[in-house]
Amino acid sequence: MWYRNCPMLPDAQAKLVLLTGATGYVGGRLLAELTKAGYRVRCLARRPEYLRQGMSAVVEVVAGDLLSAESLRPALAGVAVAYYLVHSMGSAGNFEEQDRQAAQNFAAAAKSNGVERIIYLGGLGEDTGDLSPHLRSRHEVGEILRSTGVPVIEFRASIIIGSGSLSFEMIRALVERLPVMVTPRWVRVLAQPIAINDMLAYLLAALELPNTGSARFEVGGPDVVSYADLMREYARQRGLRRWMIPVPVLTPRLSSLWLGLVTPLYARVGRKLIDSIRHPTVVRDDTARHAFPIEPVGMTEAIAGALRNEDQDCTQTHWSDAVSATGTGQIWGGVRFGNQLVDSRSLRVQVKAKLAFASICRIGGQTGWYYANWLWTLRGWMDLVAGGVGMRRGRRHPETLRVGDTVDCWRVEVLEPGKRLLLSAEMKLPGRAWLEFVVEPTENGAVIRQTAIFDPVGLWGLAYWYGVWPLHQMVFAGMLRGLARAAKKQHEAQ
Numbered sequence: 001m002w003y004r005n006c007p008m009l010p011d012a013q014a015k016l017v018l019l020t021g022a023t024g025y026v027g028g029r030l031l032a033e034l035t036k037a038g039y040r041v042r043c044l045a046r047r048p049e050y051l052r053q054g055m056s057a058v059v060e061v062v063a064g065d066l067l068s069a070e071s072l073r074p075a076l077a078g079v080a081v082a083y084y085l086v087h088s089m090g091s092a093g094n095f096e097e098q099d100r101q102a103a104q105n106f107a108a109a110a111k112s113n114g115v116e117r118i119i120y121l122g123g124l125g126e127d128t129g130d131l132s133p134h135l136r137s138r139h140e141v142g143e144i145l146r147s148t149g150v151p152v153i154e155f156r157a158s159i160i161i162g163s164g165s166l167s168f169e170m171i172r173a174l175v176e177r178l179p180v181m182v183t184p185r186w187v188r189v190l191a192q193p194i195a196i197n198d199m200l201a202y203l204l205a206a207l208e209l210p211n212t213g214s215a216r217f218e219v220g221g222p223d224v225v226s227y228a229d230l231m232r233e234y235a236r237q238r239g240l241r242r243w244m245i246p247v248p249v250l251t252p253r254l255s256s257l258w259l260g261l262v263t264p265l266y267a268r269v270g271r272k273l274i275d276s277i278r279h280p281t282v283v284r285d286d287t288a289r290h291a292f293p294i295e296p297v298g299m300t301e302a303i304a305g306a307l308r309n310e311d312q313d314c315t316q317t318h319w320s321d322a323v324s325a326t327g328t329g330q331i332w333g334g335v336r337f338g339n340q341l342v343d344s345r346s347l348r349v350q351v352k353a354k355l356a357f358a359s360i361c362r363i364g365g366q367t368g369w370y371y372a373n374w375l376w377t378l379r380g381w382m383d384l385v386a387g388g389v390g391m392r393r394g395r396r397h398p399e400t401l402r403v404g405d406t407v408d409c410w411r412v413e414v415l416e417p418g419k420r421l422l423l424s425a426e427m428k429l430p431g432r433a434w435l436e437f438v439v440e441p442t443e444n445g446a447v448i449r450q451t452a453i454f455d456p457v458g459l460w461g462l463a464y465w466y467g468v469w470p471l472h473q474m475v476f477a478g479m480l481r482g483l484a485r486a487a488k489k490q491h492e493a494q
Contacts (some may be wrong), residue, residue, distance in 0.1 A: 015039060015040065015080040015081060015207070015250065016040045016041075016042060016078050016079050016080055016112065016152060016447075017026070017034060017039045017040065017041050017042070017079070017080065017081050017082070017083070017207070018041075018042050018044060018075065018076060018079040018081070018082040018083065018115075019031055019034065019041055019042070019043050019053075019082075019083045019085070020043075020044045020066070020082070020083060020084055020085055020086050020106075021045070021083070021084075021085030021086040022043040022044075022045065023045065024085060024086070025160075025162070025164050025165050025166070025196075026085055026121060026160065026196070026199065026200070026203075027083070027085040027086075029162075029196065029200055030083065030085070030200055030203055030204070031043065033058070033200050033204055034204070035058060035059060035206065037374050039207070040058075040060075041057075041058070041059045041060070042061075042062060042075070042079065043059060043060070043061045043062070044062060044064045044066075044075050044087075045061060045062075045063065045064070046063070046064070046065050046073075047344040048061045048062065048063045060123050062074070062075045063075075066086060066102035066105055066106055067098065067101055067102055067105065067484055068100075068105070069105040069108065069109065069177055070394070072105055072106060072109035073109050073113065074160045075109075076109045076110055076113040076115060077113055078113075079110075079113060079115050080115070080117070081116060081117045081118075081119065081207055082106075082110055082115050082117070082118050082119070083118075083119050083120075083203070084103075084106060084118055084119070084120040084121075084145060085120075085121050085140075086102065087137070087138070087141075091326065095133075095134075095137065096133055096136070096137045096140075099137045099140070099141055100140065100141070100144065103140075103141040103145055104144055105209055106118075106145065106442055107145050107146075107147060107148045107150065108148060109147075110148070110150045111148040111149065114298065115150055116150075116151070116211065117150070117151050117152070117153060117206075117207075117211065118145050118150055118151070118152045118153070119152075119153045119155075119198065119203060119207070120141070120142055120145055120152055120153070120154045120155070120208045121154075121155050121157065121199075121203065121282065122138040122139060122141065122142050122154055122155065122156050122157075123135050123138040123139075123156055123157065123158070124156045124158045124191075124192070124218060124220070124281035124282065124283065125138075125139070125156075125158060125279050125280075125281055126279075126284075127139060130279070132278065132279060135279060138156075142154045142216070146214050148327065151205045151211060151213050151214050151215070152213070152214045152215075153215055153216075154214070154215070154216045154217070155202055155203065155206070155216075155217050155218075155219050155288075156201075156216065156217070156218045156219070157194055157199060157218075157220065157322070158191045158192045158193055158194065158195035158201055158220050158281035158282070158283075159191050159192075159194070159220050159227075159230070159281070160193070160194055160195075160196055161193050161194065161195050161196065161230075161299070161302040161303060161305075161306055162196025162197075162302075162305075162306050162307050163193065163306045163307070163310035164239075165196060167193075168306055171230050171231050171234055172234065174231060175231050175234050175235045175238070175242055176238070176239060176240070176456070176457075176458060176459075176461075176462075177459065177462070178242070179240075179241070179242060179243065179458070179459065180242075180243045180244075180245065181231075181242065181243070181244050181245065182245050182247055182337070183244045183245065183246050183247065184226070184246075184247055185246075185247075185248065185278075186278050187226060187227045187228045187231075187244070187246075188226045188227075188228055188246070189226060189227070189278060189279070189280055190224055190225070190226055190280045190281075190282055191224070191225065191226065191227070191280070191281045191282065192220030192221060192223070192224050192225075192281065192282045192283050193220065193221055193223070193225065193230065193299055193302060194219055194220045194221045194296055194302070195221065195296065195297050195301070195302035195305055195306075196306070197297075198219075198221065198296040198297060198302075199211075199219065199303065201292075201294050202217070202219050202288065202294060205293075209213075209291070211223060215287075215289055215291075216293065217285075217288035218283040218284065218285045218286075218287070218288060219283065219288045219294075219296070220282070220283040220296065221296040221297060221299060221302060222296065222297075222298050223298045223299040224282055225299055225454055228244060229299070229300065229316050230303070231244070232244075233299055233300060233303055234303055235396040237300075237303055237304060237307065238307075238457055238458075239457060240457065240458050252331040259394060282487060312339070313422060340454065340455050341453070341454045341455075341456060341465050342451060342452050342453055342454075343451070343452040343472055343476060344449065344450070344451040344452075345445050345449075345450055345451075345476065345477065345480055346448065346449040346450070346480075347447070347450075347480050347481065347483075347484050348442065348445060348446075348447050349445050349446055349447075349448060349484045349487055349488065350411060350444060350445040350488070350491075351445055351446065351487045351488055351490075351491040352441075352445065352446065352491070353418060353419075353439045353440070353441040353445075353446035354390070354418055355487050355490050355491050355494075356439045356445075356448055356483070356484075356487045357417075357418050357419065357421075357437075357439045358399075358487070358490065359483050359486040359487040359490065360421055360437045360439070360483060361399065361400065361401050361421065362398065362399050362486075363379075363407065363483075364394070364395055364407035364408045364410070365394045365398060365407065365408065366394070366395075366398055367396035367398065369479055369482075369485050370476050370478070370479045370481075370482025370485075370486060371475060371478030371479045371481070371482045372474070372478055375471070375475060376408070376475075377391060379391070379409075379427075380408070380409060380427075383409060383428055386428040387428060388409070388411060388426070388427045388428035389409055389426050389427060390427075391408040391409050392408075393406045393409070394406075394408065395407055401415055402415065404417050407423060409425060409427040409476050410423035410424065410425055410426065410435065411423065411424050411426055413434070413483055419438065419439060419440075420436070420437065420438050420439075421436070421437045422434060422435075422436045422437075423435045423436075429454075429461075429464065430456065430457050430460040430461040430463075430464050430465070431454055431455045431456040431460070431461035431465075432454070432455040433452070433453075433454045433455070433458045434452075434453040435451070435453075436449075436450070436451040436452075436453065437449070437450055437451075437483075438451075448480065448483055448484065448487075450476060450479070450480045450483075452472065452476060
């Protein structure tokens, strides 16, 4: 992003910024950018105890509900700029009425507290009576926020491309799971997608715009494409062959039920999304290009960036929130992180973290894999037959590792001494795989966390993962216990 080279934006520390929607996709990522830029941030949450988990100490979290006007006034006290990044599309009730009430409460509280600016993210689409209820509500919220006289910077965006975004996850699931797709008319409607990093750049840059009143900016990347184009490009980058069979009629209700079967979307969210997709969402006013020093990337780079960022998010995550820290051998199996499938387990050991990590660093080669070495040998022979590297490469050194080292059929991708080892698989697979070990010191020893991560390609990748799932339960659980025994043995020998 254009602002990443700046250690701090002008007057950043002087402004208190309120962020709503910090638990959402855009809001959560914007929070990280705001703190990097040096802003004082206050997050509004209905359940602050959930948001505080893992939150930076410099971020203030306050309780508040947009449907409760009384709770908003203290939350907005002293705030210079407020981000409004919430909507009720996933609610089971009348989401339009909830959005209307929430916006009215927020606008009134902002006015009474002297807020200088509201920054709002809405949706692209012409202001016509034919809009879907979702887009119509997005536009109405912008009008309500402006109604009290507080200056509002409203961004209108189409599809946001990023790992974890609603539209991107729908595209991913359809392409990954369906070699042949029956595509209704809405798949061919034009849109102007924007990469998540570019959307964040606009939202952050709006903080420093000269205060000349309210303004509305339509934002998007340089490419005008359809969902079908996006699915084809995603398939190309993933190396998948997909066929699309267009049909003239498939109602939003039937489409939403279909999406509910093959994607992570709830049917009611899918229906509201499809209702919006039926309308072209294309930038017709390019004012944003002149007002901000931002050059959005195209569809190809946006999808490539989403896939790259997913790898970074996945390999940088230690899964500490997913595995129970109180028991032994706790399993989190088959859980999705973006497109990745995850099998994670942990075990407490009564040895120092340093000794536990030393046992991990001796894995493979002559030491073996601490459990069922014959199965690892068999897997290596199968890989050789398939044209892979097998298990015969061994290790450079029996006890020490460095980034880039081979460990049988794996390669060291990340090494944080005493803390973390990440191995990437180089065997023949219908996807990509990693094996991660993390050691966390405790008062009486350490916790070893072992995580297998698989990024399946298409149906063959999914079939492979679930086909070897029973073996994973045996081999990975046994390997973790073997690591613990080796660390204990070394501890007793000292």
